[in-house]
Each structure stands twice: as structure tokens, then as C-alpha cells.
Amino acid sequence: MKPDNVLILPGWQNSGPDHWQSRWEALHGYRRVDQHDWMRPRRGDWIAQLEDVILATDGPVVLVAHSLGCILTAAWAEVSRSTGRVQGALLVAPGDAERDELRGVLPSWSPIVRQRLPFPSVLVGSRNDPYCTWDRAQGLAGDWGARFIDLGERGHINAESGLGDWPQGRALLLDCAGSQI
Template sequence: MTPRVLVLPGWLNSGPDHWQSRWEALYGDQRVAQHDWETPRRGDWMARLEEVLLQDERPALLVAHSLGCILTAAWAAHSLNTARVLGALLVAPGDTEHPDLGPQLPSWAPIVRQPLPFASILVGSHNDPYCRFDKAQALAQAWGSHFVDLGARGHINAESGLGDWPEGRAWLNTLNKG
């Protein structure tokens, strides 16, 4: 059975030039549309992910960016349906514990730091303005994720010049063991 790919954008969603949006257009991935992109509440976002996951019997691969990574860890710690997920590609996690970001996202700290119950790859950048490189590495270790050093690519978003980002898609495909 071919898994579906669920796209989990970060805070404020992913624009049309973001690699997540490009993957939706190229591969038919499904964005988990949140009810409120501007003032996200962790519980609401977790419930929405659960709702979308349960709409289809097929197993899923998660493709998370920024706050979507923090969502993945929080959801996995509480859901009884994690067995439906084959793996997760976690890209440029947002540090919701940082003093500059935390007040804007009050329900997102502390970050859940328990191993994910499925395979995962975390991709980090040396110059991500929303998460220090060593923090991204520490999150990968806490979550049991394979860590990929992408070099200095900012927040690994539309401004990073990745285009369709075939390298990222190849990493996602390694998680498809379904």
C-alpha cells in the first residue's frame, strides 16, 4: 500500500515557493491545514493532525518544517495512532523555548523530548535564525532522529534556494518502508 505524505508546515504556513508547497504540486502530498496559522495552539494543532491522519487507512509519512517538527514530537507523545506513521522528515525545527520566540508561541514550550516511535531524519542548518545548530542536534538526539547537516542554508525554506529539493525528497523516500 502506497503511503500518503502529510505536509506539516510551520507557523504562518508555507508559501507557494517553499519546498513543501512545491512537493504538494509535484507529488500530490497533502497539507495538514490548520485552523489558525497566526496564533497556533499546540493542542489544536495536535488534534488536527490526528483528525487528518485518521481520515485514511493508508500509512503516512510526515514532512514537517519548523513548528511542524515541534508538533510532530508533541503529537507522537500523546497519540494512540503513531503506528500509522512510517516515518518523519523533520526540517529546521523552530526553537519555541528561545526567549525571543517563546512569548509569541506560548503553548509550545517546553518542547517534547522523548524518542519518536517511528523512524525520523532531522535536517538542520548552521545559520538557522529560529534554531541554533547545536539545539537542532540535541533535538535530533532526544527524538532518536538521524541528523543531517545541510550546511549554512538558513531556515531551509523558500529563501534557501532549494527549489524542488530532490535531496530532501530522497531522504523522505528512505523512510518509506511500508
């Protein structure tokens, strides 16, 4: 698999330069799915953009989602006819768009799609994520059929978590991709 078949799916407000997703993009040549509006994301727009990128990619893809990108993965999988192109997904720190404080700023993202994903997936959760409780992250992993990984207390598993290039996460990604990237 070519590195640009690994699709980076950032969450709301995108991932900054110190975020592990951005570092992987720079280090390994993975490709970010750029959304039209990072600040006021609309579920339908983000789903359409992901579908367009997958259809334009030659061969299978692996998804690397963070926060709202995890919720996007589930929403896209519910409506797409292209799910067979996904070899696997690494889902990190899902953002709970159904929380009261997020529902108002992310109105089109509720309810969260809770059906089993039609491809192998791993969900990495943190015990002190301010955007998704520990129990909720485990519940989403169960609903989506994802293997759950406990990362301990690492906040939202983002740039502020001090992960740097996050080699442990990349090992999980290689496992999802069958070590083919």
C-alpha cells in the same frame, strides 16, 4: 503508499508557494495538514487536527515537517495512540519554540517534547538557522532518536534558502518511506 498518505506539516505562518513543501505538494500530490490558525497556533488545536487527518487516512502515513511542524510531530507523538500508523518522519529545520523571542508569540509550545519518537525519523538541520541553533537542532535529533543530516549553511531551509524542488530532501523522504511513494 499513495501520495496523499504523505502529510505535509508546515510551521508557524504556513509554507508559501515557493517553499519546498508547497512545491512537493503540487509536484507529487502530497497532502498538507491545514491548521485552523496559522498565525496564532495553539499546540492542542494543531495536535487534534493532525490526529484527525491521520485517523481519516487509509493506511500508513509519512510525515514531512518543517519548523514548528517538527515540534508538532513530537508533541503529537507524546499523546497519540495512532503513532503506529506513522511509517517515518522527515523533520526539517525545527523551530525552537523555547527561544525568548518565540516564547511570547508561541506560548503553548513550551516546553518542547523531548522524548524519543516511536517511528523512524531524519532531522535535517542548518548551521545558520535563525530559528534554531546548530547545537539545539542536534540535541533535538538526539532526543527524538532521529538520524541527523547536516545541510550546511542554508538558513531556515525554506523558500529563501534557494532549494527549489529540493531533490536532496525528497531523496531523504523516499528513504524514510522505504521508497514506497
